[in-house]
Amino acid sequence: MTALDIQRALAALREIQVKAVELPPSCEHDAHVIAALAVTVEQILTCAMADAA
Structure with missing residues (x-):
């Protein structure tokens, strides 16, 4: 990604x-529930982006 x-x-x-x-x-x-899931996925993607940098 x-x-x-x-x-x-x-x-x-x-x-x-x-x-x-x-x-x-x-x-x-x-x-x-939707908002909580979105926040969790957002945190995961943010970490993935930081790791990729």
Whole structure:
């Protein structure tokens, strides 16, 4: 995975986090799970990008 691929993935994860917050109140639990997963993947990709540098 190139640095550009990682940057694109990070941008997509940020969009997912924004969309999760926009879910209706009835989906609040799902929104928290989605956001938590996105943060975890973002952290992994950030570490991978730092290791690649």
